[in-house]
Amino acid sequence: MRKQLPLSALIKHHLKEHSSIYLFVFVLFLMGVIFGAIIVNSMNLSQKEDLYYYLNRFFGQVAEGNVASSTEMFQQSFFHNLKYLGLMWILGISIIGLPVILIMLFIKGMVVGFTVGFLVNQLSLKGFLLSFVTVMPQNVLLIPAFVIMSAVAISFSLKLIKQLFVKKGTNFETPFSFFTRYGMVFIFIGVLAVIASGFEAYISPYLMKSVVGIVSK
Numbered sequence: 260m261r262k263q264l265p266l267s268a269l270i271k272h273h274l275k276e277h278s279s280i281y282l283f284v285f286v287l288f289l290m291g292v293i294f295g296a297i298i299v300n301s302m303n304l305s306q307k308e309d310l311y312y313y314l315n316r317f318f319g320q321v322a323e324g325n326v327a328s329s330t331e332m333f334q335q336s337f338f339h340n341l342k343y344l345g346l347m348w349i350l351g352i353s354i355i356g357l358p359v360i361l362i363m364l365f366i367k368g369m370v371v372g373f374t375v376g377f378l379v380n381q382l383s384l385k386g387f388l389l390s391f392v393t394v395m396p397q398n399v400l401l402i403p404a405f406v407i408m409s410a411v412a413i414s415f416s417l418k419l420i421k422q423l424f425v426k427k428g429t430n431f432e433t434p435f436s437f438f439t440r441y442g443m444v445f446i447f448i449g450v451l452a453v454i455a456s457g458f459e460a461y462i463s464p465y466l467m468k469s470v471v472g473i474v475s476k
Contacts, residue, residue, distance in 0.1 A: 277410060277414045280410045280413055280414055281406070281410045284361075284364060284406050284409045284410045284413070285406055287361060287364055287365055287368070288364055288365070288367065288368040288402070288405070288406055288409075289368065290365065290368065291364065291365040291366065291367065291368020291369040291371075291372060292368040292369070292371055292372035293372060294365075294368075294369050294372065295368065295369035295370060295371065295372025295373035295374075295375075295376060296372045296373070296375070296376035298369070298372075298373055298376075299373055299376035299377045299380050300376075300380070307377075307380075307381065310377065311381050314377075314381070329460045329461050329464065330460070332459065332460035332464070333456050333457060333459075333460035333461070336397075336455075336456040336459045336460055337452060337453060337456035340401065340404075340452040340455065340456060341449060341452055343363070343367070343405075344404065344405070344408050344445070344448055344449070344452060345445070346363070347360050347363060347364075347405075347408045347409060347412050348408065348412060348441075348445045348448075350412060351411070351412025351413065351415045351416050351441070352415070352416075352419075352441075353416075354416050354419055354420060356412075356416070357413060357416050360409055360412050360413060361409070361413075363409075364405060364406070364409045367405050371394065371398060371402070374390065374394055375390045375394055375395075378390045378394075385470075388470055389467070389470050392463065392466035392467060392470050393463050393466065393467050393470070396458055396459075396462070396463060396466075397455040397456070397458050397459040397463065398455075400451045400452075400454055400455040400458075401451070401452070401455045403451070404448050404451040404452060404455070407444070407448060408444075408445075408448050411441065411444045415437070415441050418437060
């Protein structure tokens, strides 16, 4: 029988075995961030003014306290992230969803890059401060969650392809074994999404309100 390795050893082995996949998805995400920032610089003045108008309206609502309740914000954030991550997880099982996973990760990076880029472009140092307290904190957890989910989904798909089309040998795991681990990864990612959504809903609004006061001056 195969000896069961401790969790830390399994994680190290997984990272070593799939290091090239993790590097690829991280670089792809980073390219999305850069592309998002480039889009901001390529926008014309009219487009920037329209977005800045809505941004100022949002600042006004935040300053007056006219924002959704923390519970509503938590539910919206959590279910949005869980649906996005869950779709990646399902696409990993489908095998044919590999290109879609990569596109989704790129889009996620593009959204982050565009948001931070637009705030900095319009508000300079104040915009950086605002993005630091409103965009960055939850993304410290969400970015690794998306990168890990993408890498694991890709490696799972590749393993399924090997199981289906390559001759089985003694070194192949049972489908139940690696599917169970795949499910456990999603649970771990779900926990990260809960923590990130909690921070976004219950802490970020207070930080945002204090920073909006500085930005509005």
